[in-house]
Amino acid sequence: MNELNKDAIRDLLYRMADDQLILGHRNSEWTGLGPILEEDIAFSSMAQDKLGQSLALYTLLHDLGDKDPDTLAFNREEKDFKCCHLVEYPIGGYEFSLMRHFLFDSSEALRFGMLAGSSFSPLAKIARKFRGELRYHTMHADTWIRQLGGANEESRAKIQSSLEFCFPLALGIFEPSDYEKTLAEQGVFPGESELQKEWLAHIEPLLAGSGLSMPDVSSCKPSYGGRKGRHTEHLKPLLDEMTEVYKIDPSAEW
Amino acid sequence: MSLKSLDPRITREGLPETHDASPLGEIHHWGTYEVFHQTKKGDRHIHVGSVHAPNPEMAYILAKEQFARRAPCVSLWVVKTTDVYQTNYRDEDMYENNPEKMYREAGGYKVMERINKYKKDHPQNK
Secondary structure, rough: OOOHHHHHHHHHHHHHHHHHHHHHHHOOOOOOOOOOHHHHHHHHHHHHHHHHHHHHHHHHHHOOOOOHHHHHHOOHHHOOOOOOOOOHOOOOOOOHHHHHHHHHHHHHHHHHHHOOOOOHHHHHHHHOOOOHHHHHHHHHHHHHHHHOOOOHHHHHHHHHHHHHHHHHHHHHHOOOOOOOOHHHHHOOOOHHHHHHHHHHHHHHHHHHHOOOOOOOOOOOOOOOHHHHHOOOHHHHHHHHHHHHHHOOOOOOOO | OOOOOOOOOHHOOOOOOOOOOOOOHHHHHHHHHEEEEEOOOOOEEEEEEEEEOOOOHHHEEEEEEEEOOOOOOOOOEEEEEHHOOOOOHHHHHHHHHOHHHHHHHHHHHHHHHHHHHHHHOHHOOO
């Protein structure tokens, strides 16, 4: 077998790790403010899972010769981040955070499912390791969406409008990279468009079963740019806040 | 004017600023579910606490993070608290044991003396 393309793999790892880091940080902003105590704890715990997943991927990048995980997480320029726009938005109302959680984690579970068979075995191992965590995350998200979609007119209207707001942002998860062909040919990852297809087929019945109508994909302009380092206005303030303590003394031992 | 607070949960309720007590609807007051935790297959499910939830599905996903986040777990049961029937504490004297019925308890049998005597008399069977 040919040598795997390291640049292609690194690009894929940064996308995934940056999404998890930023969304994990965002979701942790609900800690102490969740709608009820039990949900506050559950959502915070899942935010922590996200940070743990990003650590595993940053560690893998470090093994490939990049800087150490803390430096990658806390000491990179905004333009070097490869996260999609969906994860950058402020937490908004709980209906927005839940919808983002539903759309993102369903795509992540499918992505990890694909990666479990990746030819890049360290990544396949990580993908298998987090399968259980993601199973709970998607079960949590699916249950909440069904709950709010079916509760009353107010909750249904709120969650439907969140869906419509989030949808173009969520399509940005699948922004193609310059390495799609290489990754697919080398058996590392089947590709973003393949994943998007699976994801649409996966969420459609879940949304319909929750009494929600899925926006029309063909008339929806995906929010691209994040994967190329072009971000929304929300990322910079988040990075500043996230790295505030770290930047006081980057060499400090924790 | 509705009540504004630093806590968004209060603000969100749109409560009047006056002190009139108004009844909260069911949506504000979820019932509770009792949670039972099983450590490994075949073991008993053991009661570990309760969660607030509007239905069993929600109870299950909330219970998972409260009670099965760290300890090993293979299965959870959730049961609506109001579906649990219980005896009343005013009847608790019915559980008291009569001290004259020691023979009903394992500790009521004094056998060690007899065992030791047997061992002494039959050293070859030790």
